Amino acid sequence: MKTLSIDTSGRTLSAALHDEDRLLGEITLASGRHHSETLLPAVEALTALTRVPLREVDLFACTVGPGSFTGLRIGAATVKGLAMAMGKPVRGVSTLAALALGAAATEGLLVCPLLDARRGQVYWGLYMNEGGRPKNLVPDGVSDIEALAGCIEEKTLFVGEGLETYGTIIRRILGDLARIEEGPPRTVRAAQVGLLAYRDYLEEGAEDPLTFAPRYRRLSEAEEKKAARTLTRPRA
Amino acid sequence: MIVLGIESSCDETAAAVVRDGTVILSNVVASQIEVHGPYGGVVPEIASRKHIEAIGFVIREALDKAEVDRHDIEGIAVTRGPGLVGSLLVGLSMAKALAYALGIPLVGVNHLVGHMAAVFLGRDRPAFPFVCLIVSGGHTTLCAVRDFEDVSVLGQTRDDAAGEAFDKAAKLLGIGYPGGIVIDRLARRGDGRVVPFPRAMRQSLDFSFSGLKTSLVNLLKRRACPFTEEELPDVAASYQEAVVEVLVEKTLRAAEETAMERVVVCGGVAANSRLRDLFAERAAVSGVRVYIPPADLCTDNAAMVAAAGDYLLRKGRRDGLDLNALSRWPLGLAL
Known part of the structure; x- marks a missing residue:
């Protein structure tokens, strides 16, 4: 097929x-x-x-x-x-699920794919890769970065082009809870x-x-x- | 040749199947008027969203009504511009995917050329060349058409389009929307000689309708009260007469100046009954033949796009899979 x-x-x-x-x-x-x-x-x-x-x-x-x-x-x-x-x-x-699946070496880790939604907001969701499929934990949506940060309670990998604008802010708010993928943001x-x-x-x-x-x-x-x-x- | 036409340049999702550029096998239009009503005008993003929801169904219905299978389609014609880019891209992406997957030729059509081609779907069809008046809510343009690939502009509006002049007047008079239709209806009971509205730029082949609108504004200011039910038909008829007279006069003068014997009138305002009557009346005197598409083919539809596409495809025009939408596409600009 x-x-x-x-x-x-x-x-x-x-x-x-x-x-x-x-x-x-x-x-x-x-x-x-x-x-x-x-x-x-x-x-x-x-x-x-x-x-x-x-x-x-x-x-x-x-x-x-x-x-x-x-x-x-x-x-x-x-x-x-x-x-x-x-x-x-x-x-x-x-x-966002496609982005989460792309971060394949993260089986068992929370993944937060992030896209710049303009007007001071981001599109995001929370996923965990299990058996080759990203399991959706928080549904895809749009909010400001502070509201997103408020939902993060354990170590989470952030991926996606939203990091270009928001990577630094996420690191500042979440500290050790945030893992930011190395290198140019994943597309x-x-x-x-x-x-x-x-x-x-x-x-x-x-x-x-x-x-x-x-x-x-x-x-x-x-x-x-x-x-x-x-x-x-x-x-x- | 059986051509599928697709049109999504503004707030109407349309598909049609036309045989040999003249016979309508189906003509489906899904209008969004009610969706945009509360916003007082077309909202581009909402229009695009409605297009993507409707387009599959509209095409399926066009094929079903024409009783043709998708494999019977021999060419696809799609409106490429001018229009709202986000809306155009829905029809264009769909058209390209269909043409590629079905292995049939594709051609992008100028929306205004589509309006012109609507006349070939009527019983009375002109030969080239002709003078064409395209008159709608967005356009008032006079052009010389030697064929659909050889169009030159003779004159156009310097401010409002004629359809816009009707919409604005209807809003000022508080008689509803769309302006052209309500004014046309009201004017049938009125006398067009009662209010002396101005006729602008009589010497030129260009048009101007903003002065006409201003004179209505001033008239309302001077009275300081709205027109009565008894007065309204006369005001509407007089206003309509001022628009229509200028359109007819200049079009016939353009025919005279270019020594062309045929005139085509198309676009949404060409459905106006007074415009159709006055053209018929004056043309009889001046010896020019006037061709106007049936009223239901004057407003946006995909049959006209298919008709124009049939012509271009027969002339060998082909567009590639990289075809993009154009928000502006002046007539006569070869691409």
Whole structure:
């Protein structure tokens, strides 16, 4: 069973092909070019280089969030189109779960994947890798960094691009409780997205391409402002 | 050739199947008007979210209604711009994935060229070349169309679009939304000669509608009270007459200046009944043939995109998998 997986949730783009658990190939770009311009050419190159034609793909997968709203929709719309054309199922994967799975040498350790959500907030969740699947302990969500720090009670490994902005602050607030992964912050890789999608598919089945959509974990700014106005409106 | 058209440039998710650029096999439009209503305008992020939720269903319905299998589709046409980039990218990503996976050609279409192509879906089809007036909530543009790949702009609005002028007037008069439709309806009971609204820039082929709106603002200020139920139809009719007269006059002058015998009128405002009547009336006098798409094909839809795409595909145009969306795409700009 072959899985084609993609990630366009952040600045990098990644596409991979798996045969069950085995990675056949992965293309990852950090070129700064627009995902809309590079995604399908990358998929085309990947299928050509691995000599796996699209008709042999049984499952199409992508990250469904959190991440850049537009990037998530480019991924979701593309996977939807591929799956509808080929008559095959889809599977969405949490961006944060894919990041947690990437920190593979951490079996049994708490992992907190972190993405910059702008407006002074971070997307985060808490995971523990067990038997090759990241077990979700605190659901993916969005908050300021202080609220996140308040939830950390034991030694936790922080990973992800959110560290660029928040690494220093986390170390300052949490001290020894925080382990920050060495080196440049880990980005989402389709090698993990495809693996996770395949394992989730075996456990939970597929999703319908027609209803498939990102899970943003945050309202649009207009909806947030409207909700805030409703909440703060004084009573007559 | 059977072409699937996809359109998601603003607040309508649309898909259509069109045969040979002229026969509509299906034309599905999912509107978001109600979602954006409470915000007083289209919210781009909300529009994009609605597009990704709707697009699969809209395409499935378009195929089902056309009674074609996805493997019967021979080409895909998609709106590439101008429009909201986040919204465009949903339709574009979908279109590219379908074209790649089905192994069929893809072509990106300018939304405004799509509006022009709507006329080929009616019973009465013009030959090239023609003068075209594109008139909608976002555009008021006069152009010379030698074919869909050779378009030059003759004139355009320097401020508000005609549809915008209707929306703003309807808001000032407190008669509802969308402005063009309510004013059209109200004006049928009124006399367009009652209020002497100004007609701007009579000498040029460019348009200006902001002065017209200002004169309505001043009129309301001078009265210091709203118009009565009895007065409103006349005010609406007079305002509409000021917009429509300028549109018709300049379009026919453009035809005369370019020595073209055919005129196409398209875009959302082309559904306005007074505009259609006045064009018919004046064209008969000036000897120009006027072609206007059926009213339901004047507003945003994907059949028009498929019609334009059919033409471009037959001329050999192909776009690659690296095709990107364009928020701005002036007519006549070859890419």
